[in-house]
Amino acid sequence: MKRLIKFMLVWLAAASLGLAAGGAQAADVLLGPGDVVKATVYGSPDLAVETRVSERGTLTFPLLGEVQVGGLSTQQAEKKIGGLLEKGGYLKKAQVNLLITTLASQQVSVLGQVNKPGRYPVDGPRKVLDLLALAGGIGPEGGDMVTLVRNRSGQTTRETLDVVDMVRKGELNRDYEVAGGDIIFVERAPKAYITGEVQRPGPFRIERAMTVQQAVSAGGGLTIRGTQRGLQIARRDPSGGQRTIEAKADDLVQIDDVIIVPESWF
Structure with a gap:
């Protein structure tokens, strides 16, 4: 059941990831240091460039030099670069397109x-x-x-x-x-331990609301000499010490418990 739940978790997450990817726009991404963008300007192929955003949040653009784009979405950066090209008299109407080819800042x-x-x-x-x-x-x-x-x-x-x-x-x-x-x-995953007269002594994974009876099953069950009479648990107390208590089959297992299964004398 646990594996099925985790499989469903991954499947559901992957499905939602695919849907989100289809709806996410470049405008959702904020540019930052290390990002690599490919810039083109409609009608001006000589202004095309692929450049990396510096640690200062700037990129180098033809004719303009360094342009501060850190913290801007790609859409905002497009408008800013286009405005600078128009303000500088390089183009009357600049249509800039930025495509992120490497997203390094938002990880x-x-x-x-x-x-x-x-x-x-x-x-x-x-x-x-x-x-x-x-x-x-x-x-x-x-x-x-x-x-x-x-x-x-x-x-x-x-x-x-x-x-x-x-x-x-x-x-x-x-x-x-x-x-x-x-x-x-x-x-x-939290673990506990079982020792004594069980088929597979050693550590085991604690499932939700796991009982001592279930822990014995996780250990492969009793050996031919084992008995559930006189079960004990070695358990750590809040001070870090360890105490041994008698255990019942329906007691809940705690992290780092050591369940001791005794040998039957009859």
């Missing part, structure tokens, strides 16, 4: 337990699910919780999103919009 880092971690361009309105789809979805070791770190107007905020719960309930309005410079981090 989001997707890190942690995803299939293809890296930096991905944001070329229009995008949300967390869109970027997870670009990163190949949540990996097999990934958990349900995703952290989004955003910087807006000098203020850094941290948001946590339970993506599986959001998709399962169809509450996509809980998703967050992202922008260049944001960081998406997929947490590793």
Whole structure:
């Protein structure tokens, strides 16, 4: 069921990404350092140029020299360059077209337990699910919780999103919009451990509301010598110490629990 939910998550995100890409216009993208743009002027092929936006937010344009375009949309930059060409007396009516060939400034880092971690361009309105789809979805070791770190107007905020719960309930309005410079981090799935008389002792992934009985099943079930009588859990307390408690089959498993399955003496 968990794998099905995550498959649906990636499929849904990819579908929404495709729809958004179809509707996103170049005007949605703000130019910044590192972006490469191809500029053409209607009727003036000698003014065509491919240039990179500098760290100062400027690009070099024929006849004009450096033009400040950082923070402008492509549409705004087109109007600005056209206005400068007309004001300088170079053209009576300048129709400028800018095409971004490399989008380097508006990128989001997707890190942690995803299939293809890296930096991905944001070329229009995008949300967390869109970027997870670009990163190949949540990996097999990934958990349900995703952290989004955003910087807006000098203020850094941290948001946590339970993506599986959001998709399962169809509450996509809980998703967050992202922008260049944001960081998406997929947490590793929480784990606990089982030892003693089970078929597969060792670590296991904690599912939602997982009980001790389900943990025994995750360990492959009891051996022929195992018994559920006298189950124990070694659990860390808030101070960092560890205490051993008796466990019942319907007790909930917590992160880093060590479930001890005893040997039957009868």
